[in-house]
Amino acid sequence: MSLRFYNTLTQQVDDFVPADGKTVRMYVCGPTVYNFAHIGNLRTFTFQDILRRWIRARGFETLHVMNITDVDDKIIRSAMQQNVTLEAVTRPFETAFLEDIASLRIQRPEKLVRATEHIPEMVSLIEGLAAKGMTYESDGSIYYRISKFPDYGKLSHNDFGGMIAGARVDVDEYDKENARDFVLWKQKKEGEPSWPTSIGDGRPGWHIECSAMAMKYLGETLDIHAGGIDLTFPHHENEIAQSEGVTGKPFARFWIHAEHLAVDGGKMSKSLGNFYTLRDLVGIGHTPEAVRYLLAAVPYRNKLNFTMDGLKAAALSIERLRNFELRLKTDRFAEGVNDDIAKRAADAFAQFEAAMDDDLNTANALGAVFEFVRETNTIMDAGGFKAGNVDAAMKLLARMDVVFDVLKPTLAEDSLEDSAVDELVAARNAAKKARNFALADSLRAELLDKGIVLEDTKEGTRWKRK
RNA sequence: GGUGCGGUAGCCAAGUGGUAAGGCCAGGGUCUGCAAAACCCUUAUUCGUCGGUUCGAUCCCGACCCGCACCUCCA
Structure with a gap:
């Protein structure tokens, strides 16, 4: 179409x-x-x-x-x-x-x-x-x-x-x-x-x-x-x-x-105290990409009801996508291609395209991506995802991100460089290995304080920015 | 009054004449040094109400109820 x-x-x-x-x-x-x-x-x-x-x-x-x-x-x-x-x-x-x-x-x-x-x-x-x-x-x-x-x-x-x-x-x-x-x-x-x-x-x-x-x-x-x-x-x-x-x-x-945006179900107005600028929202700890996602995820011809809960949900939705991307990049997969995954990726891609073509149906388009993410996670857990499927999955995420542009975190000015994070993670793992859990935990806490979240997986420790 | 939009699970929301995508929350699991994080599962016999058409309607038609926007500056 x-x-x-x-x-x-x-x-x-x-x-x-x-x-x-x-x-x-x-x-x-x-x-x-x-x-x-x-x-x-x-x-x-x-x-x-x-x-x-x-x-x-x-x-x-x-x-x-x-x-x-x-x-x-x-x-x-x-x-x-x-x-x-x-x-x-x-x-x-x-x-x-x-x-x-x-x-x-x-x-x-x-x-x-x-x-x-x-x-x-x-x-x-x-x-x-x-x-x-x-x-x-x-x-x-x-x-x-x-x-x-x-x-x-x-x-x-x-x-x-x-x-x-x-x-x-x-x-x-x-x-x-x-x-x-x-x-x-x-x-x-x-x-x-x-x-x-x-x-x-x-x-x-x-x-x-x-x-x-x-x-x-x-x-x-x-x-x-x-x-x-x-x-x-x-x-x-x-x-x-x-x-x-x-x-x-x-x-x-x-x-x-x-269409217009409403706040808490009603008209936004200064007198009601529900008049927000982007600066206000970022000032209370929300990320610009969460705002972007929330504004983009509801199809443009629908009224959009802006709420703080909705904004939090938007941030979590982005997390889910980023987690999936991280998994694609860091997990080790067996060689080969899983044909079922290949087909699902192609189907999701086609659905995404069709939904966007259809008067920018962003909700439907995102639905296609999330469905693929869930199905793929399940298959990954079962060990059925193959190295040869990574490209197709990444391609779907990339296509989504061409429009939504939410995968890349907005870096805080005081955040650590990637290399510094890697060093601290290595130090923590060394401490863990030596069963010095007190040191390991303090390093973990230090990183968390800088907005870095560690994930211990079967294949080792990976990290992401929160 | 006129014009337009909409009423789908706790919240956001897609959708089709053949029996309800997805996200968040909640509950239950898996994993783990403890955690965290992550991942999985479960969650609407039902789609504002009442009629009609149809073998069959959430989706088509009619009536009605409710909400919103614009008709004045406004994204």
């Missing part, structure tokens, strides 16, 4: 191939850098990473653009409160964001672009819309005239046709022809940042940056546009109106949206 994704536009799972058959042109809505990213934001970025990685695993190239929104109401408010420039607010959080996604092992898109560095592109897009009569001015600001775009609502599947101006328009929306019209360019306000342009001094509306930057780097029709589900309306609907209003061509072939 081929690669396929659920497309919000068509409301069904559609076969996916990039338009040129080779490079996937994708745009994802990035962060607004006025604060640290929270765990909900990171769920969406993790999803985008899984999407990107699987596309690449399937042999396509990616031209992946992510925007950094570095001008908007919240940023401006923050800058004014602190009496500093926009950059003084945005740059530190931009840096923090990049650090966060790096520690979550989220691959950097090919291009990261800042809104404030694309004002001319936005202006020219607005001028293009104006030339087509799709804009109007009110109170010095420029608005999009939705009545000129009959397809409005096609993404969110809302019928706005019956919405007649004045029928249900809020009193404070008097300056717009239609309640759904949205601002493209905001007139300069005293004390707020603005850009002098041919359409007046002012600043961009929320939606225009994405249309302008996406088309600049990816062309008029993208293969994929992705983001959080809440962006479907109005943000992405408005992007379509802006882009297609000018080009007359489909803006994106696939719209892929990630």
Whole structure:
């Protein structure tokens, strides 16, 4: 079966191939850098990473653009409160964001672009819309005239046709022809940042940056546009109106949206005290890869309920995979190949591929891996696993890790080098042999203190990082 | 009210018209100088409720109940 994704536009799972058959042109809505990213934001970025990685695993190239929104109401408010420039607010959080996604092992898109560095592109897009009569001015600001775009609502599947101006328009929306019209360019306000342009001094509306930057780097029709589900309306609907209003061509072939994350069954909020950043979680002893696993293991179109228990379970699931990998690397197996294992490995690999192809069904894909792990452990215990089966088993783990990327531990800064660990392990074993158990146990405790766990097996002692 | 999503074991969660993957927890084992770690086994006659179609439905249809999200800034 081929690669396929659920497309919000068509409301069904559609076969996916990039338009040129080779490079996937994708745009994802990035962060607004006025604060640290929270765990909900990171769920969406993790999803985008899984999407990107699987596309690449399937042999396509990616031209992946992510925007950094570095001008908007919240940023401006923050800058004014602190009496500093926009950059003084945005740059530190931009840096923090990049650090966060790096520690979550989220691959950097090919291009990261800042809104404030694309004002001319936005202006020219607005001028293009104006030339087509799709804009109007009110109170010095420029608005999009939705009545000129009959397809409005096609993404969110809302019928706005019956919405007649004045029928249900809020009193404070008097300056717009239609309640759904949205601002493209905001007139300069005293004390707020603005850009002098041919359409007046002012600043961009929320939606225009994405249309302008996406088309600049990816062309008029993208293969994929992705983001959080809440962006479907109005943000992405408005992007379509802006882009297609000018080009007359489909803006994106696939719209892929990630469901939200809840915390303890409810909405995450600062007032409830369940608002987490990655830094918070790492600060209380969780690993970034456990967070990554938890965020990635639930298929992206499902709501994900984030709990501390779930995070612990995620860490343990990773342990199981790492233990299996360690066993493959350190156990000694008899020569030859066990055909049954070979077949199971091939089946698991095929199931993994099929599950990922099927709209990134990560839960199903992981199920295939774990099933193989359990079956193989049983056969190993019985001595039926052969040296000739190691490669196929490692290949399955590697394939899993191309997407999930959780096998390698994040090393603590004060952890020991491998060689130092080996020396201490050898010393302990020598003490054991001499039946000096007090010394052996103290060495074991010393290593444990450094996060190194020893495993005494029939074939000797092996160790791993916890 | 409109739009969309979902209700599967203690928790997370996959899934199919033919009788329930997987992970965590829990209980029981194996191993071991003691441990630890690791590994294995067991754990839903049942898939929100009620009808219908069918030889047969958790999966198809209808009704209903419950939860959530969006419709205003939001990943």
